[in-house]
Amino acid sequence: MTPQGGLTRRETIVLGAAAAAWAALPARAGENDTIRVAFPVPIGTLDPAKFRTGGMEFNYANSVFNRLTTNDEKLRVLPDLATSWESSPDLKSWTFTLRPGVKFHNGKPFDATDVLYSYNRMRDAAVGSVMMARLSIVSAIEAIDPMTVRFTLSIPYAEMPALVGSYESFILTESAADTLTTHPVGTGPFRLVEYLPGDHMVLERNPDYFVPGVPKMARAVFQIIPEYTIAVAALESGEIDIVFDLPPEQVDKLHRSSVATVAEIQSGFWQGFVMHCGMKPFDDPRVRAAFLKIIDKPYFTDVATFGHATPTVSPIPPINPYYRSDIPMGSDIPGARRLLTEAGFPNGLTVEMYVPGNSPPMERLATAFRDAAKAAGVTVLLHVEPQDKFFAEMEGQVPFNVDQFLGATTPDLTLYDFFHSTGDWNNTLWHYRNEEVDRLLDAARSTTDTAVQAKLYGRFQEIIVQDGPGSAVYVMTFACGVSRKVQGLEISPMQRADISRVTLSA
Numbered sequence: 001m002t003p004q005g006g007l008t009r010r011e012t013i014v015l016g017a018a019a020a021a022w023a024a025l026p027a028r029a030g031e032n033d034t035i036r037v038a039f040p041v042p043i044g045t046l047d048p049a050k051f052r053t054g055g056m057e058f059n060y061a062n063s064v065f066n067r068l069t070t071n072d073e074k075l076r077v078l079p080d081l082a083t084s085w086e087s088s089p090d091l092k093s094w095t096f097t098l099r100p101g102v103k104f105h106n107g108k109p110f111d112a113t114d115v116l117y118s119y120n121r122m123r124d125a126a127v128g129s130v131m132m133a134r135l136s137i138v139s140a141i142e143a144i145d146p147m148t149v150r151f152t153l154s155i156p157y158a159e160m161p162a163l164v165g166s167y168e169s170f171i172l173t174e175s176a177a178d179t180l181t182t183h184p185v186g187t188g189p190f191r192l193v194e195y196l197p198g199d200h201m202v203l204e205r206n207p208d209y210f211v212p213g214v215p216k217m218a219r220a221v222f223q224i225i226p227e228y229t230i231a232v233a234a235l236e237s238g239e240i241d242i243v244f245d246l247p248p249e250q251v252d253k254l255h256r257s258s259v260a261t262v263a264e265i266q267s268g269f270w271q272g273f274v275m276h277c278g279m280k281p282f283d284d285p286r287v288r289a290a291f292l293k294i295i296d297k298p299y300f301t302d303v304a305t306f307g308h309a310t311p312t313v314s315p316i317p318p319i320n321p322y323y324r325s326d327i328p329m330g331s332d333i334p335g336a337r338r339l340l341t342e343a344g345f346p347n348g349l350t351v352e353m354y355v356p357g358n359s360p361p362m363e364r365l366a367t368a369f370r371d372a373a374k375a376a377g378v379t380v381l382l383h384v385e386p387q388d389k390f391f392a393e394m395e396g397q398v399p400f401n402v403d404q405f406l407g408a409t410t411p412d413l414t415l416y417d418f419f420h421s422t423g424d425w426n427n428t429l430w431h432y433r434n435e436e437v438d439r440l441l442d443a444a445r446s447t448t449d450t451a452v453q454a455k456l457y458g459r460f461q462e463i464i465v466q467d468g469p470g471s472a473v474y475v476m477t478f479a480c481g482v483s484r485k486v487q488g489l490e491i492s493p494m495q496r497a498d499i500s501r502v503t504l505s506a
Contacts (some may be wrong), residue, residue: 032504033218035486037242037497038231040358041387042198042224046184048170049122049129055245055495056201056222058167058406062496063203063220064105065170065186068096068115069161073265073492075409077161081110081171081187082149091156091448096164098147103208105191108175112143117174131168133417133424158448162409167494189215189500199224215500216488226358235260235481241504242489243481244497247360248308251479260483266310267478267493268317268407268414271362273369274470278431279399281349285467290339292471294373297329301474304365309474314461315407315414317475321450322411322457327465336376348377354401355382356390362402365473396428403429406495407475411457412445419464430469437463 039056048065051057068082082096102110119141122131140152151160163169176185184192189211190203201222205215223240225231228250234240236259246254246262254262275282275291282288297311310318313327340348355366363384370380385394395403405425408414417423420441421433437460444456478495485505490498 032485032506034221035217035219035242035499035502035504036221036223036240037244037499038223038225038234038240039244040224040226040228040231043201044388044391046181046192046195048168048172049127049131051130051168056224058495059244059497060192060201060203060222061167061170061186062188063190063499064184064188064192065172066102066188067165067169067171069165071162071165071409071492071494073490075268075493077165077409080165081115082164085161087160091158091160091446092153094151094153094160095144096149096151098149099210100147102187102210104173104176104187105185105206106173106176108173108185110171110173110187111146112149113146114171114173115149116141116143118169118171121172122169129168130417130424131166133422133427134163134166134413136422155442156446159410159412159445162413165409166413167406190220211500216503217499220499228360232260232481235483238483241483241486242497242499245495246479246481248306249360250481251308251477252306254481260481262479263482263489263491263497264477264479265491265493266317266319267476267495268315269404269476269478269493269495270312270315270317270407270472270474271304271309271365271402271404271476272471272473274396274401274403274429276396276399276430277433277469281343281345281351282399282469284343286339286343287345288469289466290336290343290376291373291378292465292468293332293336293339294369294376294378295471295473296331296372297471297473299331300365300368300372303368304361305474305476308477308479309361310477311474312472314464314468315405315418315472316411316457316461317407320411322454324458324461327461329465331372333372333375336378340377345377348379350379350381351400352381352383352398354390354394354398355384356387356402356404357384358387359404361476362404366402396430404476407493409494411453412441415457415460416441416445419460419469426469432469434463434467 043057048061066081069077070080081099083099085096087094121127122129123135137153137155139154142150144150189206189209191206193204194202203220205218231243232250235243251262254260275288301309301311311329313324316323366382373380417425419437421438426432440456440460444453480497487503488501
């Protein structure tokens with residue numbers, strides 16, 4: 001490894017330890033046969049049905065498994081394990097034709113039984129899948145024949161092809177159920193051969209993958225490097241080929257690099273504030289409304305991301321045609337003070353805010369709120385916690401926190417789970433109840449009329465900025481640091497870095 005100028009003594013020590021860890025990894029099969037990707041946070045589980053953190057989880061799963069559908073960089077639904085689909089006229093029955101000739105990594109041929117097993121498992125409350133709430137509209141799943149599956153729904157639902165492409169909806173096989181959490185078996189371009197929790201994962205090419213010539217690389221190594229400074233130094237030294245999800249300050253640095261570059265795309269991935277509506281003081285809607293008035297979204301976005309994000313009214317991203325760009329996003333401190341006085345806090349109040357660590361933008365976002373809140377008489381005590389501890393012990397269990405969430409391909413998939421009273425994420429995070437919001441979201445998912453959907457989602461955005469359980473402050477620009485030797489990397493707004501077609505030049 002070449003010396004890294006400008007590193008602190010601590011960074012040099014950590015970098016040396018990281019180098020020792022990399023040296024212990026399996027050597028490259030050939031000079032350019034192994035792609036190495038750095039992730040800041042380890043996966044929480046190898047079981048796709050239970051994903052919570054995105055990031056490495058989603059990218060590991062996209063390498064090892066497939067879904068019925070997938071999507072491109074413009075979020076258009078594309079075939080994956082299903083080659084085609086059609087609906088009944090009333091949108092309550094959807095039939096998917098499956099791809100022939102696909103094999104799981106253990107040799108088991110893929111067929112309709114695997115789809116039934118996977119989706120019935122996602123619907124099983126004992127499994128605890130985050131897909132369970134989304135699939136509550138499914139009344140029955142049946143195999144018409146070995147290569148055809150039909151979903152019968154309880155409501156008309158236009159977004160079924162997108163739903164089965166949700167990032168937690170990967171297809172498993174019951175023949176490998178016993179090893180799912182230790183040695184998962186999928187149909188994807190790579191198969192998992194080694195995983196050392198918290199340290200690294202090794203994947204090898206699936207020679208039977210159904211896309212000819214894919215993957216290009218013989219091996220992929222996912223390395224956990226919590227500190228971005230260390231990961232970027234490893235990228236510039238050649239020890240790492242891709243650094244996943246760069247924070248803004250590292251993006252600016254790599255734009256000046258001679259050996260690496262930055263792949264960027266606007267995502268639906270959003271960061272913001274979560275208020276637990278079942279916990280004091282946020283059980284009072286006046287307090288929640290006051291906190292929303294403290295937030296100056298354009299200013300907070302600049303502070304948190306240095307311009308590498310876009311302020312947003314709601315989790316609907318500004319690139320979506322249903323986005324309400326006419327809704328103001330500035331602060332109203334006098335209005336916040338009036339509401340707090342009405343709620344019984346004329347002299348202000350003190351709250352604790354919890355923040356996942358290893359995310360400089362979220363830490364800066366929390367600091368921006370803390371500083372702005374002083375003018376409204378609110379004292380904020382910040383607690384920055386390790387991400388594994390935060391997601392295991394604090395998310396959804398504390399009154400107030402900063403959080404981040406992947407976007408989705410449609411407004412329904414983006415909003416329903418988070419804001420409908422029956423939504424899984426809603427009942428995990430903020431426990432929000434608004435009857436009009438429920439009616440709007442139910443109506444929007446049951447029609448294909450875009451004019452009607454625009455009106456419904458427009459009204460939703462009007463409500464959520466005044467009576468919301470929290471605030472999506474901005475949607476991030478998804479960026480990866482990439483060695484100039486890497487060719488063929490594809491990234492998507494869903495925070496996917498597709499390595500299946502990657503090659504390395506000499």
